[in-house]
Amino acid sequence: MATNYTPPPLPPPFSHTTPPPVLLAQGAEARLYKTTFLTPDTPAALKIRPTKAYRHEILDRRLTRQRVLHEARCLTKLVREGVSVPAVLALDWDPPVPEGQQRSVGAWLLMEWIEGLSVKAILEKWETWMKKSIREHNNDNKFNRTEEEDRVKDLMRRIGRAVGIMHKAGVIHGDLTTSNLILRPFHPAPSDIPDGTGSPSMEGDIVLIDFGLAINSVQDEDRGVDLYVLERAIGSTHPMAETLFSHVLDGYSDSFKGARAALKRLEDVRMRGRKRSMVG
Template sequence: MVAENAVLIKQGAEARVFHLPTFLTQPEGCIAKERFKKSYRHPDLDQYLTSRRVAQEARSLYKCKKAGMDTPTVYFIDMVSATIYMENIVGETVKQRLLTHQETEYVDVDTDTMAKRIGVSLAKMHSLNVIHGDLTTSNLMLRKEGDSVVVIDFGLSFVSSLIEDKAVDLYVLERAFSSTHPKTEPLFAKVLEHYLSASSQAKLIFSKLEDGIKNDNVRLRGRKRSMVG
């Protein structure tokens, strides 16, 4: 159970996300992500599965942060309440930034820098064999100071060295751009360009992505992943 002064900011199928205005010495407070119990599951099974998801999300955040990616810093993990307390990122999502400038076709957005930071960050993540599982423009944030791209919400993340899993991650992001942000094809192409230059596996991943789309394998997995998320 999170603190009484916590403000609910998001309710998902798996978890509730709160903002705590005060937390230790953090001037911006913190974010508390609480996974709630599923009444349709046996209590023991539910506790086991929930604990695994909390641990996996925390591990993914820590692993990416340690490798130099910009991700929320984890402050504390309460396994009893299945809650992760983490850094409150001050800024806006990539989705918000693009929607704000959609009518002007993003002329006031530094898309070159944005694309480079997204592409390099995702290449770093995949080099660690961390699969995000829900890459959308809502899960990419821009810090208020410096516009650094922060990858958030690793709730569906898992570890895999499979090329296809990495291709699915990129496909889900591609669909997020094309379905939500009109005329961002050049922006996503730049994301892929920087991903290619920063990843030693990029050519294999792109090949799998192209083959998978032709055969519907990657496309179908991407749709299933979107429905889960």
């Protein structure tokens, strides 16, 4: 990306807010901004799905509109079912074309801001800290390796439980990576999370985000695939965390009645995954 990159204009009313929304993430399908809602001290997350210039205009408008509506409906349903996800604050599936522009900016969704670090960031900090501590103290009384591992195992169980509660509500996430799981601290205090030198806090609630690829389903197969995606994501990005996936499944298994059947199906999904990687 060029250093002088300027993102496309924001849709109203966000083009006029002071301070302006801050661009946090630019994905293939969406831009994520941090802004506020109603009062300046209520943070909110603004997800904009831009139009795609290479698509036919009418088809494009329909697709972006459908995606935003679908994500909002999923979130609303999950909030109603008591699953930890961001609440929907507002949306516009067909914003007006900005002055001087040819096409609409796309559709947008404004959500509750979730405070905290992603599970990805927490696992990275934890691994760095573990390696350093093992090197420096191995098992003196300043560092208790078993205790540290228990903390992360407990985090894994809470992740499994959160996924189970979502599945119970009839939703398949479709993109369960550690970036799409946020640990929202119970007591948001900056001192809670030491700056890379200490062990990260693992206190808090697991909140699921990013329902852009979610589907409504109660099929064991879909649930199994959802878990498999998470297994691969944890295993590939966090070498020390791979063995910890069994604790995710532990948490999942007693989170709802259908969990056992979904776990059984996960084994078939794994077998197919292995066969595919042997052939391919």
